[in-house]
Amino acid sequence: MPIFDQGYQHWNGTLGGQGWRWLAITRHGVRVGMKSLVMRIYLLLALAPALVLVFMLCIWGLVERKAESVSSLMGILSFLQPEILAHPQHFRVEIWTLFYSQFLQIELYFSIVLILIVGPNLISQDLRFNALPLYFSRPLRRIDYFAGKLGIITAFLAMVMIVPAIVGYALGLLFSLDITILRDTFRVLLASIVYGLVIAVSAGLLMLAMSSLSRSSRYTALFWLGMCFLGISLAFVLGQVNQEQRRHQYHRQMMNVRPPISQDPAERRIQMRELQRAQGKLEDEFRAAELHAGERDWRPLISYTANLERVGEHLLGTRKCWDRLSLLKSADERDRFIYDHAGPQYPWYWSAIVLAALFGLSAWILNVRVRSLDRLK
Amino acid sequence: MQMLFHFEDVTKTYGAVTALNNLTLSVPEGAVGLLGPNGSGKTTMIRSLLGLIPVDKGTGEILGMDFQRRRLEIRRAVGFVPEDECLFPRTVGVEFVGYAGELVGMSSKDALQRAHETLDYVGLGEARYRKVETYSTGMKQRLKLASAIVHDPKLLILDEPTNGMDPQGRVDIIELARDLSHQKGMSLIFSSHLLPDVEAVCDHVVVLGGGKLLTQGSIQQLKQVHNRCFEVRLKNDAKPFARRLAALGCGVEMRDDLLLVQIPEGHSPNLLWEIASEQRQQIRYLRPQRSTLEEVFLNAVEER
Numbered sequence: 226m227p228i229f230d231q232g233y234q235h236w237n238g239t240l241g242g243q244g245w246r247w248l249a250i251t252r253h254g255v256r257v258g259m260k261s262l263v264m265r266i267y268l269l270l271a272l273a274p275a276l277v278l279v280f281m282l283c284i285w286g287l288v289e290r291k292a293e294s295v296s297s298l299m300g301i302l303s304f305l306q307p308e309i310l311a312h313p314q315h316f317r318v319e320i321w322t323l324f325y326s327q328f329l330q331i332e333l334y335f336s337i338v339l340i341l342i343v344g345p346n347l348i349s350q351d352l353r354f355n356a357l358p359l360y361f362s363r364p365l366r367r368i369d370y371f372a373g374k375l376g377i378i379t380a381f382l383a384m385v386m387i388v389p390a391i392v393g394y395a396l397g398l399l400f401s402l403d404i405t406i407l408r409d410t411f412r413v414l415l416a417s418i419v420y421g422l423v424i425a426v427s428a429g430l431l432m433l434a435m436s437s438l439s440r441s442s443r444y445t446a447l448f449w450l451g452m453c454f455l456g457i458s459l460a461f462v463l464g465q466v467n468q469e470q471r472r473h474q475y476h477r478q479m480m481n482v483r484p485p486i487s488q489d490p491a492e493r494r495i496q497m498r499e500l501q502r503a504q505g506k507l508e509d510e511f512r513a514a515e516l517h518a519g520e521r522d523w524r525p526l527i528s529y530t531a532n533l534e535r536v537g538e539h540l541l542g543t544r545k546c547w548d549r550l551s552l553l554k555s556a557d558e559r560d561r562f563i564y565d566h567a568g569p570q571y572p573w574y575w576s577a578i579v580l581a582a583l584f585g586l587s588a589w590i591l592n593v594r595v596r597s598l599d600r601l602k
Numbered sequence: 603m604q605m606l607f608h609f610e611d612v613t614k615t616y617g618a619v620t621a622l623n624n625l626t627l628s629v630p631e632g633a634v635g636l637l638g639p640n641g642s643g644k645t646t647m648i649r650s651l652l653g654l655i656p657v658d659k660g661t662g663e664i665l666g667m668d669f670q671r672r673r674l675e676i677r678r679a680v681g682f683v684p685e686d687e688c689l690f691p692r693t694v695g696v697e698f699v700g701y702a703g704e705l706v707g708m709s710s711k712d713a714l715q716r717a718h719e720t721l722d723y724v725g726l727g728e729a730r731y732r733k734v735e736t737y738s739t740g741m742k743q744r745l746k747l748a749s750a751i752v753h754d755p756k757l758l759i760l761d762e763p764t765n766g767m768d769p770q771g772r773v774d775i776i777e778l779a780r781d782l783s784h785q786k787g788m789s790l791i792f793s794s795h796l797l798p799d800v801e802a803v804c805d806h807v808v809v810l811g812g813g814k815l816l817t818q819g820s821i822q823q824l825k826q827v828h829n830r831c832f833e834v835r836l837k838n839d840a841k842p843f844a845r846r847l848a849a850l851g852c853g854v855e856m857r858d859d860l861l862l863v864q865i866p867e868g869h870s871p872n873l874l875w876e877i878a879s880e881q882r883q884q885i886r887y888l889r890p891q892r893s894t895l896e897e898v899f900l901n902a903v904e905e906r
Contacts, residue, residue: 236754240707249704355688362682363705364674
């Protein structure tokens, strides 16, 4: 008989409350995810746009202060109007908004791939390894399970979207050394965080629903890729076909305004001037028509990412910024400026409705799929 | 005696199938074996106890808690080892058990510390940093046991814990279950088809059939002594002895070197000594016969 047999010891600790039970799942998922080398490399890669954002905000802070050190870097900002560089503080909100908009637009595509790396395993692997009885025989509700799994996706997205947005904001603030920046641009930060959460919740729940449909994470990944990239392609092709039809019509009109060419050189010059004027007017009309058509174009709704982008633009107020900046252009250049810079301008709530419908569908799939599995054989 | 769980008129149906049929029973604390043929309602009963499924009617309590209203509290006080192979994927042993503890509400630090302790206890200390996917069936079963006891539950439910295990693995699990219930004061529900396993671990059995209670009681009581049946072993050839008893109207059955003798009404057990004396035989072994648990089980199922 051993002198000291440790054997089984009773435990007298206290158990935590129910409210944060989901956090255990999130913590575990992040820990497991971070073990992957691919994930770590990809996270570093996804931080590259954040570095650019931080760099640009810092430069802008120095521009606002008219710092000596920034004069050598003015070349980087040469794309901006001279009026903006002359009075940078007047355009602070627009520039910050557009920097953030650009950053979030790029990060959206990084996020889609990040979700592709993190997401497919989340529920499908639990199904494959029959882990649901282990979860549901513990004091865990289904909502805790879903929230925990969604928390994993949110945590990873926060690492590349929300945290860099906050860090960038803080550094931009530090480099500008102007407290009024907080008053002017706080809405941008808030909108970025909300947008990051919208992406996390919408895309996260969608990925969880897909993950619950199959025991194979490969099929889930393929489904996700198909949905995102086929959606983008299809929306692009349909949009182009539609635009080509309008362009074709415009070209026909252009041909119609062309009068018979006169043999007299002086008269021909006048004719050509008039023709150019008429064609310029038609082109302006075409651009205005394109902008107008864009306001009613449903085709981008096919693309999941386009819907996210559109909601993001609305949250950040990107269009208002382009409108304000277009005022620096001459009246006849404004439409072209808006046309070239602002994306499709169909009502943002169309996209919000599509995202809400997908959210509802995802929640329904999860409810059905996981309800039928939280049983013990 | 304190009740482990209590069902009052509980009915649960799945469409046309009645899994629990007006089941009423009270089970005392301790090690309880849950027996019954396939489809007898054992799994439904476990599910109901854990609050995983709502019952159609009836009430009940487990560890003094209403099983329909205090589901999460019950699961906090209970450890469960499912029958099927189920794992938290992509973890090593110690993470697996620690994660199970965190899911119950333990802090990460406590859960990790307890994970090491329970892995040592179930004999997986050496394999704690191995990926759980590489564990053998027996190791996986012990891992599930460690994750079920990590938070030191008051009640441990083992669903077919020795299924598909090699003899040594089976013995290990039985010893652990017996130690937990008899030395560490943990109540146990042991659902199994293997009657020797139940007998080795439990003090009390519940036999279910068709969603109804067929019989229940302590194993010692159920394996009642038969006053007129005896096991007899003799020094010499037992055949003449057996023939003589049969001639006197006794039921006699030879089982290896043992005679199973049933004394008819009107005779006393002294008859055995008289015949032995008459035939100059030496009785080396004489014991009243007891029912085996298998007989108890089969009788209960047949009487249904």
